[in-house]
Amino acid sequence: MMKLKSSSFSGYCVGFLFLQVMTSTSEKWTVTIPTGHLVAMVGGQTEFSCQLSPPQSAKHMEVSWFKGDHSTSKLVHLYRDGHEVKGKASSEYVDRTEFVKEAIGEGKVTLRLHNIRVSDNGTYQCSFKDSNFSNVASMDLNVAALGLETQIHIQAPGIHGLMVECNSGGWFPQPQMVCRDSKGEVIPHSSLSYSQDGAGLFHIKMTLLRYKSQGDMICYIRNPLSDEEKQIKIILAVSISDPFFPLYNDWIWYMASLVMILMVFYLVLIGILYSTVRGNKNKKYMEKNDRDAINKM
Numbered sequence: 001m002m003k004l005k006s007s008s009f010s011g012y013c014v015g016f017l018f019l020q021v022m023t024s025t026s027e028k029w030t031v032t033i034p035t036g037h038l039v040a041m042v043g044g045q046t047e048f049s050c051q052l053s054p055p056q057s058a059k060h061m062e063v064s065w066f067k068g069d070h071s072t073s074k075l076v077h078l079y080r081d082g083h084e085v086k087g088k089a090s091s092e093y094v095d096r097t098e099f100v101k102e103a104i105g106e107g108k109v110t111l112r113l114h115n116i117r118v119s120d121n122g123t124y125q126c127s128f129k130d131s132n133f134s135n136v137a138s139m140d141l142n143v144a145a146l147g148l149e150t151q152i153h154i155q156a157p158g159i160h161g162l163m164v165e166c167n168s169g170g171w172f173p174q175p176q177m178v179c180r181d182s183k184g185e186v187i188p189h190s191s192l193s194y195s196q197d198g199a200g201l202f203h204i205k206m207t208l209l210r211y212k213s214q215g216d217m218i219c220y221i222r223n224p225l226s227d228e229e230k231q232i233k234i235i236l237a238v239s240i241s242d243p244f245f246p247l248y249n250d251w252i253w254y255m256a257s258l259v260m261i262l263m264v265f266y267l268v269l270i271g272i273l274y275s276t277v278r279g280n281k282n283k284k285y286m287e288k289n290d291r292d293a294i295n296k297m
Contacts (some may be wrong), residue, residue, distance in 0.1 A: 017058075028251070029053060029056065029128075031052065031054045031137040033048075034049050036138070038139060038141045040142075040144070042172060045112055048113070050063075050108070050110075052106075055102070056106075058107045059104055059105065061130045061272075063127070064126075064129075065111050066124065066125040067128055067129075073125065074090040076113070077099060079099060093113075097112065098111070099111055100112065118143055118145070118200035122140070123139070124139050124141060126139070135148075144226040145170060145201055145223075146171065148170035149169065150166065150167065150232050151167045151168070152219075152232065156233075163190075164234060167204070169202070169203040171201065171263075174194055175222060175224070176221070176224055180220070182217070187217060189208050217233075219232050270292045
């Protein structure tokens with residue numbers, strides 16, 4: 001009889017410990033995200049979505065988003081004790097976040113970030129925390145911007161050809177530019193430079209010297225992150241592929257040289273004529289003086 005009671009008590013203890021282990025295990029959960037890489041355009045919006053696994057209510061939990069790692073993190077948004085906490089987020093995110101919690105009962109939440117800036121580029125942490133456990137998931141936000149305007153400057157034809165300058169600003173990250181002729185062949189550039197404005201947007205400037213080209217050209221400017229591009233066709237009013245183009249420049253040079261030579265010739269001729277007339281006047285004056293002297297004698 002005592003053996004039966006002892007056996008029943010042992011079974012009860014084993015069952016209790018098993019339930020404790022199962023309960024402890026069930027309290028463990030992880031944070032998952034749909035994707036670890038996000039791309040957003042400057043001026044647009046993006047969404048940071050997080051999900052508890054296994055699904056369970058997160059109404060009683062603390063949910064937060066941070067930008068950066070643990071040493072240099074900035075608070076983006078905070079949800080605690082059933083409501084959003086204001087005045088805690090970094091100033092650069094104030095009035096730019098929207099907390100979506102319709103599915104929080106299933107452990108799914110989303111943070112929308114509006115009016116994307118270049119400075120938003122970086123790594124973000126999504127964190128869930130209750131009284132016993134916490135977990136975090138990371139995601140990267142890559143910000144992109146397409147140029148707002150492109151300007152083309154073409155210098156007047158010279159002895160060596162045309163100097164074409166292409167300028168474009170408002171890009172992020174650093175764009176790529178290439179110009180092709182009518183046959184699709186790349187035209188080598190003379191110079192290429194980049195600069196950034198106060199908002200972190202890139203400005204690109206390329207110059208090309210055209211010799212005997214194949215006519216018009218197209219310049220392509222591409223964003224390497226979004227793989228989007230803009231193109232501009234440059235139509236040359238004077239085609240330097242025309243065989244008479246270098247003759248045209250030589251003709252101008254020869255005409256200018258001829259004008260200079262003629263001007264010098266006329267100046268010399270005027271000088272000679274002036275000297276001749278002046279000499280004749282002096283000669284006549286001296287002859288008159290001689291005649292007057294003879295008459296007086």
